Amino acid sequence: MLPAIGYAVRKENRTILSDPALNAVEITFEHADVPLRMARFLGDDEFDYVSVHALKLSVGSPDRPGLRYLDALKRISLENQATAVSDHLGFTRDKEQGVEIGHFAPVPLSAAALDATSRNVEFVQNYLAPMPFYLETIAYLFQLEGTMSEAEFLTQLLKRTGCGWLLDVTNVYANARNFGFDAYAFIDQVLPAADRVQMHLAGGYFDEEEGLYFDTHSQPVPEDVWSLYHFALERGRGKIDAVFIERDAEFPDDSGWRSELHRMRRIAEEVTGKG
16 A cells, blocks of 8 residues: 655645645644634645644553643534544643643653553544644653653554554654664554555754764755665555655755655655555
8 A cells, every 4th residue: 555645734845735746735734723724734635645643642641631722623624624633642731830841852661651641642632533643753852751651652653542553654763763773673563453555754963072962854865764764664554544744944955855755655665566
């Protein structure tokens, strides 16, 4: 099965949304939080696959996701005939402290956190039905202590809930590089637990002074990430639904946007044997 191929929509890449190589888009919910604004993002173009990407469900928090936010997310997604909805495996708020963190923090890798996250994911899935829900692997610059590995945690979460996996290939690459694990082995371990998969590709940079790779969405997709993408497509045959490239800074010209789009599709066609 050939996955749907496209971009996370930004105003800077809207001119290439009519490219024949593109048949999918991802819309960030916070960028298009009412039907009119979402329609303006998509214009008159039609796509085979539309995914709405949320930022604030905070499924890794101990408390349940907010109903007001979830209701708006579902309403907007249904009104715009979205194929799927996604958010991040992490937490962005501490309800007990009344604090919005402002970024995605990793979930403690513990049985208690797994139970709480599973309950939240199941609640979100039931609320958003019939649209499938995908959880994205986040990039992080610190790890919380736990009793299992990230791959074990994610594998158990996917098996328990049956939710989709948004495999952010660049995030896995960044985490592997920063914390010394094998990105290929991570993907190989988790993929069998996922019944359906989306993917993100992006580019960042390595900071020599910090000794860390930062996933900034500001650079072209690096060769190491293209290789991981090829590997994940092969290992995930038949379950990869859609792939999106993300870019949020230092935007290319139209030829740059199209070059990565066409490469993404070409690799998918080579792996699936469908052109």
